[in-house]
Amino acid sequence: MDLYEEFINVSKTLNQQLAIVPVLYGSLGLEKVTQVDFSPQDIDILVPLAFLEEKWELLKDTMEQLNYTLVDVNEHEFIKNESKIGFAFIEDLVEFADVDYKSLKVFEESGAKYYLLTISDYLKVYTKSLQDGYRRTKNNNKDLHKLEILNRLLHDQTR
Numbered sequence: 476m477d478l479y480e481e482f483i484n485v486s487k488t489l490n491q492q493l494a495i496v497p498v499l500y501g502s503l504g505l506e507k508v509t510q511v512d513f514s515p516q517d518i519d520i521l522v523p524l525a526f527l528e529e530k531w532e533l534l535k536d537t538m539e540q541l542n543y544t545l546v547d548v549n550e551h552e553f554i555k556n557e558s559k560i561g562f563a564f565i566e567d568l569v570e571f572a573d574v575d576y577k578s579l580k581v582f583e584e585s586g587a588k589y590y591l592l593t594i595s596d597y598l599k600v601y602t603k604s605l606q607d608g609y610r611r612t613k614n615n616n617k618d619l620h621k622l623e624i625l626n627r628l629l630h631d632q633t634r
Contacts, residue, residue, distance in 0.1 A: 478503050481558045482518050485541060486587035492537050495522050496581060498565055498590040505597050511624055517559040524564035527551055572599040594632065598625045
């Protein structure tokens with residue numbers, strides 16, 4: 476199953492059932508924005524914090540309707556066949572990386588609406604994540620490679 480197609484299917488359901496316009500995040504979002512193959516292993520989705528707290532059961536039930544199984548409640552991670560989806564909250568973009576999530580552009584594809592970060596937003600995110608010891612260890616400095624590509628793309632855009 477193509478991860479991006481699966482994201483579109485999940486987004487469509489989130490749009491319709493929970494009135495959520497999610498953010499495509501992580502390597503899959505970065506790949507969509509840059510058109511560079513980062514071989515994403517999972518789908519990272521940002522949703523409003525309320526859906527990870529007081530409305531968690533609604534999100535969990537919706538994912539279970541899509542045949543996903545909750546595998547890690549702390550990481551809000553679900554799995555179905557080869558597709559793994561992790562949820563985090565959109566509001567963290569401001570605090571974590573100074574990204575204004577309220578100004579993200581809405582994209583629409585196959586009836587699904589979602590947000591994408593820009594290249595400069597991703598630059599902020601990966602710069603910040605490199606300072607995070609957990610991510611640096613967990614990702615074996617893959618973020619450094621992403622940063623190099625983002626800097627080059629941003630440089631090319633401003634020429």
